[in-house]
Each structure stands twice: as C-alpha cells, then as structure tokens.
Amino acid sequence: xNKISKWAIIPLLAGTLTxxxxxxxxxxxISVYVNxxxxxxxxxxxxxxDITLVPLRGVxxxxxxxxxxxxxxxxxxxxxxDKTITLxxxxxxxxxxxxLQKLDxxxxxxxxxxxxxxxxxxxxxxxxxxxxxxxxxxxxxxPTSTQQTSTNSNSNISIPKNENSTTLTYNDxxxxxxxxxxxxxxxxxxxxxxxxxxxxxxxxxxxxxxFGTGNSLEDAQIRQIYLGMxxxxxxxxxxxxxxxxxxxxxxxxxxxxxxxxIQKEASKLYNEKALAVEELNFKLAKVQLTQGVISQVQYDQxxxxxxxxxxxxxxxxKALSQAKIKLNQxxxxxxxxxxxxxxxxxxxxxxNADVDYQITKTLEKHPTIFELExxxxxxxxxxxxxxxxSGSIGENYxxxxxxxxxxxxxxxxxxxSIAQGVRTTYLNIKSLEDQYAILQTNLSNAxxxxxxxxVQYEVGQTTELDLRQKELQLADLQSKVxxxxxxxxxxxxxxxxxxxxxxxxxxxx
Numbered sequence: 260x261n262k263i264s265k266w267a268i269i270p271l272l273a274g275t276l277t278x279x280x281x282x283x284x285x286x287x288x289i290s291v292y293v294n295x296x297x298x299x300x301x302x303x304x305x306x307x308x309d310i311t312l313v314p315l316r317g318v319x320x321x322x323x324x325x326x327x328x329x330x331x332x333x334x335x336x337x338x339x340x341d342k343t344i345t346l347x348x349x350x351x352x353x354x355x356x357x358x359l360q361k362l363d364x365x366x367x368x369x370x371x372x373x374x375x376x377x378x379x380x381x382x383x384x385x386x387x388x389x390x391x392x393x394x395x396x397x398x399x400x401x402p403t404s405t406q407q408t409s410t411n412s413n414s415n416i417s418i419p420k421n422e423n424s425t426t427l428t429y430n431d432x433x434x435x436x437x438x439x440x441x442x443x444x445x446x447x448x449x450x451x452x453x454x455x456x457x458x459x460x461x462x463x464x465x466x467x468x469x470f471g472t473g474n475s476l477e478d479a480q481i482r483q484i485y486l487g488m489x490x491x492x493x494x495x496x497x498x499x500x501x502x503x504x505x506x507x508x509x510x511x512x513x514x515x516x517x518x519x520x521i522q523k524e525a526s527k528l529y530n531e532k533a534l535a536v537e538e539l540n541f542k543l544a545k546v547q548l549t550q551g552v553i554s555q556v557q558y559d560q561x562x563x564x565x566x567x568x569x570x571x572x573x574x575x576x577k578a579l580s581q582a583k584i585k586l587n588q589x590x591x592x593x594x595x596x597x598x599x600x601x602x603x604x605x606x607x608x609x610x611n612a613d614v615d616y617q618i619t620k621t622l623e624k625h626p627t628i629f630e631l632e633x634x635x636x637x638x639x640x641x642x643x644x645x646x647x648x649s650g651s652i653g654e655n656y657x658x659x660x661x662x663x664x665x666x667x668x669x670x671x672x673x674x675x676s677i678a679q680g681v682r683t684t685y686l687n688i689k690s691l692e693d694q695y696a697i698l699q700t701n702l703s704n705a706x707x708x709x710x711x712x713x714v715q716y717e718v719g720q721t722t723e724l725d726l727r728q729k730e731l732q733l734a735d736l737q738s739k740v741x742x743x744x745x746x747x748x749x750x751x752x753x754x755x756x757x758x759x760x761x762x763x764x765x766x767x768x
Contacts, residue, residue, distance in 0.1 A: 290396045293321040302372040304397060309714050310363050311390060312374035313397065315346075322384050322401055335373065337383075343426075343599040344383050346375070354603065355383055356524045360737070361706050363713065378713055390717045427598035432590055433513045439591025440509055446502040453491070453498040460488035473646035482644045489640060493633045504626045504758065509589075511752055511759035516586040518745040520600055523579040525741040529734045530572040536731050537561075537568040539724045604748035608692055614685050617754065618678045625677055626758050628670065635666035677757060684754045688747060695743045698736060705733045 289304040290297065291313065298321055304313040315335065316326050324339035337344040345354040351362045360383070367374040377388055377397060389398040437443060469482050544561045547553045584594045622628055642659045654662070709729040715721040753760045 288395065290394070291318070291399070292396065293318070293399045294401055300372075302370045302374075304377070305369065305374065307364065307367060307374075309717075311377040311397065311717065312364075312367055312369075313377050315366065315373040315375045317372075318399065319384070322386060322399070324384065338599070339384060341597070342384065345601075346373075353379065353383075355528070356599070361733075363710055392718060425598060426601050429514065429517050429600075429602040432517055432586065433510060435590035435592065436509055436513045437506065439589075440505070443502070443505050443509065446498070446505045450495070450498040450502060453495040457488070457491040457495050460484070460491045469644055472644065474648055475646070479646035482641075482646055486637070486641050486644065490637060493637060497630065497633065500626060500629055507756055507759050511756075513586075513589055514752060515749060516582070516589050517600060517602070518604060518748055519582045520579070520586055521603060522741055522745045523575065523582045525738040527572070527575040527579050529731070529738040530568070530575045532727065532731045532734045534565075534568050534572050536724070536727045537565045539727055541565045543724065604744045606695060606744050606747065607751070609685070609688050609751070609754075612685060614682060617685075618681050621677060621681055621757060622674055624756075627673055627761075628677070631666060631670045631673060635663060635670065638663050638666060680757055681754065684750055684757070688750045688754065691743055691747050691750065695740070695747070698740050698743060702733070702736045702740060705729070705736050709733050 289306075289311070291300070291304060292298065298317065300314050300317045302314050302317075304311060306312070315337075319326055319337050319339075322339070324337050324342075324344075327336045327338070328334075335346045337346075341356070343354075343356055346366060351365050353360045353362055360379075362379060363376040377390065384401065387400045389400075390396075391398070469478070469485055473479055473482055541561050544553060544558050548555070548558045583597065587594050587596050638659060642656070642663060645656050645659065647656075709726075709732075712721055712726050712729045716723065716726045
C-alpha cells in the first residue's frame, strides 16, 4: 500500500478525488465532542440535504483510527484494531471488513476536506453518536476498552485483533497455499517417480513394437514388457495431469476458505446489530416492568431472548475464528495471523451461456474420464496383443474382453452423470441470480426506509430502538446478499471445472 504523511493526504485527495462540492450556504456552526472533549476542526461539520456531515480524518483520528490513501486503488482506507474501512471516489459504497455498507450520500469535498455522514461513524467504529438539534451539538462517545473486552469475554474463544494485520488479496492467499501444500509437493514427486519407471522400461525393451496376437511364451514375454512400458507412459501422463488437478483443487479450496471468512464476517456484523437491538429492547423492558406495562413473564421472555442473541453472536464469532484458522492452515501460516481481506467477490451474470459446449469441454478435460479412458485403452491393447498358449495364469481373452466392455459402460455412465451435474450447476446459478435480483430490490427499499428513519431520529421524531431495528433489517439483507454472491462465486468455479468440488475435501496439505 502506498502510504503518505497523514498531514499531506487531504490536499492530495482534493486533487485526486472527484467528490461533489458543498455550497457555502450549507455550512453552519456545529460543535463536536468526542469522549466529552470538544474538538476543533479546520473545517466544521455541515448539514447537507438533511444529513449531517463531519470531517472524515478529524473524527476518525480522534477515535484512534489511522487514515491512509491508496493510490493504486484510488481509495481512502481507515484502520483501527479489527476494523478496516474502505471508501472509494464517487461511490456510496463503503466496505467494513469487506462487508458492503451503503452511505446515506457520497462523500463530499469541502475546503479540501472529505466529509462523511455522521451516522457512518457509529456504524463503523461502534461509537455512540447523539445529535442535539437545539444546541447544534454532536456528541460521539466511544466504548471503553473494558466494555470492549467484556463483550469478547462472553465468547469461549479469543477474537484476534488486527493491530498488526495486513491486507490479503485472494491471489496472495493462493500463492501462499500453493507454496505450502504438501499434496502439491507430493504430486510433483510422483512425476519424477513415473519418469524413472518409464526410463527403466525404455532401457529394458529392445524389441520392435509387437503387432497382433502371440502364440508362444516368448511372444508373451515381449508383449508383457511392451504393455508395461505403455502402462508406464500412462502413469507419466496421469502424474502430470494429477499435478494440474491438485493445483486446481487447491485454487478452489483457497477460494472457498477466503470467501468463507467474508461470509462469516457479514454474519457476525448482523448478529452484532441484532444484539444491539435486543439490548435496547431489554433496557426498555426494565422500565416497563417497574411501571407495570409488562408482566414478569414477558420480561423473562425478553431476558431469554437477549441471552439467546448473545449466544448466537458468540457462535458467529467462533465460526469466524474457525474460518480464519482454516484459511491460515491452507496458507501454512500461524493460526493467530489476522488479515484484512480485500478481494470481495463481484456479482456476475451468466448470460448467453452455451451449456452443451461447456459439457463437451468438461468431458474432454475431466480427470475421471481421463483415467477411465486410459484404463480402457490399455486393456484393449492387451486384448489386441493377447498371447495364446503362453502357459501363464491370468485373465483369459474373454475376461479381458468383458473388462473392456465394462469400462466402456462406466465411461458412458460417468459422462452422463457429469453432463447432468453441469446442467444442474447452471440452473442453480440462474436461480441464485434471480434471488440476487430480489434481494437488491429489497435492499434498496430497506436503505430508503433507513434513510427516512435516520432523519426522523436526528430531529427527535422516532426512538433509537426504531433506528436500530431498521439498521438490523438492512444488515440482514446485506448478509444475505453476501451469502448469495459467495455461493455464485463458488458455483461459477464448479461450472468451469466440476472436479474441483469432488476433490477439494480430500486434497491434503
């Protein structure tokens, strides 16, 4: 990452990013307090279209975050402990630990300072943000380290912090996994082993290629050596093919593990918001119980629901930790290593796909078909070179003929099964594309509804509980969108090379 001085970043951004400009009329006098300390900015917060905007750098750095500019990706990156936030020019899309979070409005540029929605602070660094319209005061309160520790202490696992974390692209993860994989090293050794065996046969076989059936012990010996050499040739080809297949399976494993971390992060984010809602519900229930608005039974039910939500969050934290460990194991690094994953799968539609062509291509390259055809061809060759009256004990001519026929049937059946699998994968992809379209519509509606609720909350027309519930609905949809995109990414890989899913679970490191 190309880092520059924190004092130089904003002037640079002014000449690099194309953000909408705020008018002078929108600038008003607003006071900001961070953890009870008044903050003086060289650019004050403003109200733009009913949305309160605050300086990104000023507020985030006061909350202990680090702000950097990435020239390569044209993005602002904010990091603090286990949070990585990315904002790109001209976009409402923000990414929090690779999870999409929609901004109320695009970042605005005012006097060479980037301004972001006030509520975004709360949604990213777990800070509590209050707006007093009467005094025009913003109060930002950050949870204490004790509170943060107690949240994690509810879990039976240790949630690693990202103080020393680095970004990790999918390609970086793949290269680490390929370099570490013992399965790949063994596959390379198998090629050397097969080559040695083939060389031995080449030195031993001093005859011209036999033709037709034989009728003596000498004919049988010549043909046996020749067939052994052909088998050695097949083993060399198979070893080379196995090496490529192993690489493909590792590629798929890393994709699955990498995406699983992204998926689990989205799930954890949703469960965190769910807990915030239930805590507010329970806080309200305490007051209602003392006032006689609800019964003890209702209060106990809410207490149980809160406890269940906490356990669900703990489970999602554990699942995320396990997903990170699995990715680290594939890369051959310490299980305690933490990374900020940056390659989020993109939604891609499969338009005008020629499924029949894909089936033909798959059958030509499928390792299982390759091995079966090798076995059939070698058995057919042994049948063509069969030696009568050799005096040896083994398969007779008829049993070899039956074996050839059986292998032919097995190949045909396997091809049918593979073809059906490709068609099923294609249909599953199209079904998920339809689900994604529905989710996008629902997501858009949820974002609009949340926007209205935020405005109402800032002017005191609705409660914090209503706001958090709207945020929870949005987080739920965002988590489902992430799940759908990850599933599609996996299915696209399986559609191209179905065998990777077959061997992914058995390919050892």
